[in-house]
Amino acid sequence: MAQKNEIPALIGATLAVAALLGGLWWIFKKSDFSIGNFKPETPTVQASAPIAATTPDANSSAPSQPGMRPGMQGATGGGTASAGRFAGMKDVPSGQFNYGGSTSWAPTRSSLDASIQSDLPQFQLRYVSPNSGPASSGSGVKMLLNRQLDFAQTSRPLTNQEKQQAQQAGISLQEIAVALDGVAVAVNPSLNIPGLTLAQLQEIYTGKATNWQQVGGPNLPIVPISRNVGSGGTVDLFIDSVLSGQSFSSSVQFVGTTTQALQKLGSEPGGVYFASAPEVVPQCTVKPLAIGQTAGQFVPPYQEPIVPKDQCPARRTQLNAQTLGNGTYPLTRNLYVVVRQDVSSKAGEAYANLLLSSAGQEMLEKAGFVKIR
Known part of the structure; x- marks a missing residue:
């Protein structure tokens, strides 16, 4: 009797399973789902945008890189242009040689010096900063006298005091001129003034002229800016050639670096500043001025016209090598390689000869x- 009851139950279970399988088949048939088309979701990784190559500028908060100035070629551009051209130079010693000095020389350290290193690997150049205080012509000569450097880079001739110190130490120094540099004056781009005479510059920095109206500009207070006294050859030249040895006015605002000065100048409508021409002329946030010996006869250290701020840095104002080189621009000076007249002089003389080559x-x-040359 029990066996008879089990048969109908088994038949019912079989029919239920068949119905379930049939239903599942119908669902798969009607739907778009298929094992072959299933793709697990993979997270998408967004590629980072390439970092744009930028040129250090006055409005950058990053510290200045030695050797980089706006509008100048860097190590890659400079090295490529002269690849192999130093390789055949004679009388170049082998070894590691220390050098340092004026910040005006900075652009050569990432371009020209890099090319020398590439073409003459046996002539190893090592830039050395002073232990205290900023790098300058004066610190370079001091380190040379202390035998911390094999040669120094300066943006001015040796002073009588430096010559006397060398003589007292039994050292003979030689200065070798290798290039010409200009000292440019810059103002805020909004300032409407055609130029300044050397006499007007003297009046501004000695405190005799305190409003731009006094020197042909608008009714606006003058804010003179300078690097610290004793910070380098550019300030020394300005004191000697423009101020005729007079002291700066108490109204002059002093800064530690040209980068700081240009940042300040860009936000100060009445500001004025002076520095090595390659540090000033190509900048986007300031305007270089024409300078003259007499009023109305101003000579620009730049190629006209000045590139508008809204077109910079795609284009930059360029230096005027003609006015700087022919003596019509009134503020120029030589750049020197200074060497000790001893065994170490071979390195400095070789370096100077490399710079004086074509x-x-x-x-x-x-x-x-x-x-x-």
Whole structure:
């Protein structure tokens, strides 16, 4: 009897399973789902945008890189232009040689010096900063006298005091001119003034002229800016050549670096500042001025016209090598390699000869200086 009851139950279970399988088949048939078309979701990784190559400028908060100035070619551009051109130079010693000095030389350290290193790997150049205080012509000569450097880079001739110190130490120094540099004056781009005479510059920085109206500009207070006294050859030259040895006025605002000065100048409508021409002329946030010996006869250190701010840095105002080189622009000075007259002089003399070669002069010109050969 029990066996008879199990048969109908088994038949019912079989029919239920068949119905279930049939239903599942119908669902798969009607739907779009298929194992072959199923793709697990994979997270999408967005590629990072390439970092744009930028040129250090006055409105950058990053510290200045030695050797980089707006509008100048960097190590890659300069090195490519003269690849192999220093390789055949004679009387180049082997070894590692220390050098340092004026910040005006900065653009050569990432372009020209890099090319020398590439073409003459046995002539190893090592830039050395002073232990205390900023790098300058004066600190370079001091380190040379203390035998911390094999040669120094300066933006002014040796002073009588430096010559006396060398003599007292039994050292003979030689200065070798390798290029010409200009000192440019810059103002805020909004300031409407055609130029300044050297006499007007003196009045501004000695406190005799305190409003731009006094020197041909608008009714606006003058804010003179300078690097610290004793910070380098550019300030020394300005004191000697423009101020005739007079002291700066108490109204002059002093800063530690040209980068700081240009940042301040860009936000100060009445500001004025002076520095090495390659540091000033190509900048986007300031306006270089024409300078003259007499009123109305201003000479620009730049190629006219000045590039408008809204077109910079795609285009930059360029230095005027002609006015800087022919003496019509009134504020110029030589750049020197200074060497000790001893065994170490071979390195400095070789370096100077490399800079005075056709390849060296070409690269100095690309760095913003005026070649002398």
